[in-house]
Amino acid sequence: MLIEIYLSDLKKQREAKQLNDPISNSDSQVAVNLASRTYAIEINPGLLNQLSNALAGFVSDDHVILVTDNNVAELYLETVVSQISEIAQRVDVIRVSPGEESKSISVCDELWQRMVDFKTDRQSVVVALGGGVVGDLAGFLAASFARGIRFIQIPTTLLAQVDSSVGGKVGVNLPGAKNMVGAFWQPELVLIDPLVLETLDEANFRAGLAEVIKYGLIMDVGFFESLEASVDLIGKRDPVALTQSIARCCKCKAAIVEEDERETSGRRAILNYGHTYGHAIEAVFGFGRFLHGEAISIGMTCAARLARELGMVQDFFVARQTELFQRMQLPVDCPAERHDELIASMKHDKKVARGELKLILPVRIGEVVVVAAPEDQLILDSLKN
Ligand code: GLY
Numbered sequence: 372m373l374i375e376i377y378l379s380d381l382k383k384q385r386e387a388k389q390l391n392d393p394i395s396n397s398d399s400q401v402a403v404n405l406a407s408r409t410y411a412i413e414i415n416p417g418l419l420n421q422l423s424n425a426l427a428g429f430v431s432d433d434h435v436i437l438v439t440d441n442n443v444a445e446l447y448l449e450t451v452v453s454q455i456s457e458i459a460q461r462v463d464v465i466r467v468s469p470g471e472e473s474k475s476i477s478v479c480d481e482l483w484q485r486m487v488d489f490k491t492d493r494q495s496v497v498v499a500l501g502g503g504v505v506g507d508l509a510g511f512l513a514a515s516f517a518r519g520i521r522f523i524q525i526p527t528t529l530l531a532q533v534d535s536s537v538g539g540k541v542g543v544n545l546p547g548a549k550n551m552v553g554a555f556w557q558p559e560l561v562l563i564d565p566l567v568l569e570t571l572d573e574a575n576f577r578a579g580l581a582e583v584i585k586y587g588l589i590m591d592v593g594f595f596e597s598l599e600a601s602v603d604l605i606g607k608r609d610p611v612a613l614t615q616s617i618a619r620c621c622k623c624k625a626a627i628v629e630e631d632e633r634e635t636s637g638r639r640a641i642l643n644y645g646h647t648y649g650h651a652i653e654a655v656f657g658f659g660r661f662l663h664g665e666a667i668s669i670g671m672t673c674a675a676r677l678a679r680e681l682g683m684v685q686d687f688f689v690a691r692q693t694e695l696f697q698r699m700q701l702p703v704d705c706p707a708e709r710h711d712e713l714i715a716s717m718k719h720d721k722k723v724a725r726g727e728l729k730l731i732l733p734v735r736i737g738e739v740v741v742v743a744a745p746e747d748q749l750i751l752d753s754l755k756n
Pocket of ligand 1: 537538
């Protein structure tokens with residue numbers, strides 16, 4: 372019986388794969404179609420060395436506020452500033468400390484003041500050069516300063532390239548409440564250079580892969596299969612495999628954001644597969660112990676186990692998902708302690724609507740649904756490896 376379901380699932384997946392576009396070499400531009408807020412995502416190896424061309428038409432004789440962190444600045448600030456200076460009227464640079472602590476109202480307060488000192492006005496443009504923290508913080512600065520000014524993203528981590536730089540979610544954390552203050556503020560342009568990933572440390576690179584695999588799991592079985600077939604190439608950071616994978620993720624994300632820009636219909640919520648568990652793991656065990664991608668890899672594993680308990684997927688789904696995470700060297704085991712605290716933290720998650728916790732659970736590779744959380748005991752069981 373189990374074998375029959377598995378074979379029919381595989382057949383459906385192969386048919387779906389034939390319908391899906393294969394990953395192609397020509398994926399260098401993805402559009403996010405949002406009426407007057409439509410923008411392009413450019414994905415090109417070497418793009419960071421062609422910024423004056425890529426930004427022409429977006430920055431012409433304008434005042435640019437470039438926001439970055441000290442780590443990224445060491446590697447890329449000189450190149451980026453010299454190129455933007457060719458086309459901008461003036462470039463002012465804001466450097467923040469690397470890490471989640473910079474995504475706070477107190478840092479934001481300091482930066483608003485710097486923006487005033489720089490004589491920033493409504494014609495100025497904020498450019499974010501960095502990972503998710505820099506993108507979210509700089510985006511929130513752009514969204515809030517002078518009631519909103521222009522914004523461009525140049526993401527430099529895999530996580531930022533495939534998720535946080537696309538879709539306009541910007542914001543800062545409150546103590547104990549991640550991303551709680553923010554806005555939907557779309558960038559005018561996203562420029563992605565997969566070659567910058569060469570300088571990303573291995574742990575952050577691997578953690579970003581959790582978000583990459585997530586797209587296959589939630590909406591693109593063909594992509595999931597491509598990833599299964601290219602673990603070695605991706606692990607070696609092959610620029611072609613990375614460019615194709617990033618483009619595929621951006622296409623998936625663009626499609627979701629086009630359908631549900633402000634997360635009102637529930638469609639955008641599927642991007643949070645594994646995140647309710649993952650956010651709780653980050654909060655309870657401290658943000659230093661697990662990287663975000665590691666926490667959501669564990670979170671997706673717990674969500675798959677819960678879906679299996681609820682009869683939504685079979686064993687082989689959990690096994691196949693877990694196998695890909697492990698081949699990509701991502702953790703899948705939830706720590707064995709503090710499970711009651713994890714449940715309490717999950718109930719504080721932003722996905723709690725009118726007191727009811729919602730979870731994103733899989734029904735097959737390439738499809739997830741939003742469901743009301745079952746009783747605590749089942750969630751507790753799903754935390755056990
Ligand atoms: N990272 C989830 C979203 O953009 O909606």
